[in-house]
Amino acid sequence: MTNPNPSPAPTLRDVAEAAGVHTATASRALNPNTRRQISAETARRVMRAAQALGYQPNSVARSLKTSRTGTVGLVIPDLTNPLFPPIVRGVESVLESGGYHVWIVNTDNDAERERAKIESLRSRQVEGLIVATARLEHPLLRQLHEQGVRMVLINRQVEHLGLPAVTGDDATGVAAAVRHLAALGPTGIAYLSGPLSTSTGRVRARAFRHAVRDLGLSDELVVECARWSESDGAAALRALLDRGARFTAVVAGNDLIALGCYDVFAERGLSCPGDVSVIGFNDMPFLDKLRPPLTTVAVPHHELGAEAARMLLDCIDDPGRPARTLLLPVSLVVRGSTAPPGAG
């Protein structure tokens, strides 16, 4: 049953010999596009031989010959962040129907690892890249762009680079969050920002300042988190509390940062939403089952991935086409973590 020493995989040559034709003929018979050049009879013979031998074309050889691999790379900062798997699925759903295969790599938010992984993707001749790790300053992406690498950014952008990108409408989402909190009653609103080295962090933070100022509120209560993580969110909120800031509502840069607030509430004996309301960003799975259920801004992650994939296919088909930025609509999802101050 076990077969430690399998016979080598059959090649096109084996098929051709079995069918009594030349490899060129076999190649044409096996390829749907060229099959019509071949008599139906020989085509059948070849295909039968291939079937019998269990022939599977060697994509490596084919790619070398055609200089087309039919693969694109997808660069993700952290697959364990629930935000990204739906993006992956969206990307795959479109690219697969376009005949492409997706090579997912994880960078762990590490620039050196990112460099190595992208280098590996390129050496494997991917035909394009979908990148979710962009920072505002990103020499590597800049360089790739200058080298003519087909590339679409997702969720985040690079400054002054004119790269095609698909993101959620962060500014509108943050504004909606702030308005929702303000409508609950007079209040001070704090903002726990994601890293300002990313466009997402920067855009949301700026939108927060604008939104609170428009309402005549203070825009001073802002703390930056070093990473988009629970622990950094917790640290930021602790810092805010420790400096004696007065507020009854928190907007978090994303859901993970909001979850960090939950930890601090427990530590400090604060009730949410009674003492402090919190609002997240992304609407990652299972937020409705938290204590309390987290109010958040829903971003259509699957669609984000799908649209980015479509854009990449367009880039590959027509390299000269101008770069577009697509902003997908977001929506406020009100749950139990926001309420009028002093209520519940």
Place this chain on the structure above:
Amino acid sequence: MTNPNPSPAPTLRDVAEAAGVHTATASRALNPNTRRQISAETARRVMRAAQALGYQPNSVARSLKTSRTGTVGLVIPDLTNPLFPPIVRGVESVLESGGYHVWIVNTDNDAERERAKIESLRSRQVEGLIVATARLEHPLLRQLHEQGVRMVLINRQVEHLGLPAVTGDDATGVAAAVRHLAALGPTGIAYLSGPLSTSTGRVRARAFRHAVRDLGLSDELVVECARWSESDGAAALRALLDRGARFTAVVAGNDLIALGCYDVFAERGLSCPGDVSVIGFNDMPFLDKLRPPLTTVAVPHHELGAEAARMLLDCIDDPGRPARTLLLPVSLVVRGSTAPPGAG
């Protein structure tokens, strides 16, 4: 800035010409293993030329020549299940330090998609497979095994196939869960099983029956879920309640099924753990923030992935080595979803 028509990537030949040597010499100079055959002087010249041209070796061509791709495939049923990303990370961490790259594919729990993806991986000449989609009856995996494909199963096994596998110690975990519930007081315990077409489903269900029988309790309260999902878990619990079953505790086949129970509790006005205790399996992220925090059995997913990767490396190094099954220890994590009947 934009470069729609980039110059073609430099090849080894370009480097050789620039350095004034033959391609063979350039190849040897650039490869750390063969560099010592070359004079230090020419090696330097070649490497400098490569640097200057921005040369990157073409892995496709190299793979064709060496018949080694340095890649392995990782077959995942559903990346959006929070259980799998940590496994992916574990696999990657080991394989990368072994010089391999991981190609992740998502099957969406669909057999046809699985077949297509694995075929694609094979045509791309992956050197081995780590498979997390196994069913007890799995003709495709059986066939691959007979063809001598190097393969390690993770989390689930195939019946009667003697494939190397790494899983959590499900039976011990379920037994611990049942004992925990029994210790809380006299009670009827129900079991919401995962699909019995998977080894994980089968092993856990059997362990449940044994555990309750050992305690002199009924083993009749078992319902099978068609999939490992929240909605199927909810449906199973509804079915149990609708047939008037009497129980004060539920063991769920995994955490998602347990989350489905939360939905039904809300629908039917049941309090957890007051009316019914629930216990999950896996300890996926964020369970501690649920209402109530979910008691569960923690499985070391990262380690699962890492060990499977080590096993695969062993299989590749020594194809003749006998298949081993590795059972990693699990641990009960008691949180708020379990309590003595009628309490809190």
Place this chain on the structure above:
DNA sequence: TTGTATGCGTTATCAT
């Protein structure tokens, strides 16, 4: 319709 010949970019086996 089919066969012949060539080359994709690289490495390995010969020579020298």
Place this chain on the structure above:
DNA sequence: ATGATAACGCATACAA
């Protein structure tokens, strides 16, 4: 130490 040559498996321009 380096160069010449061939070959990996396949697809295609060209010839027949």
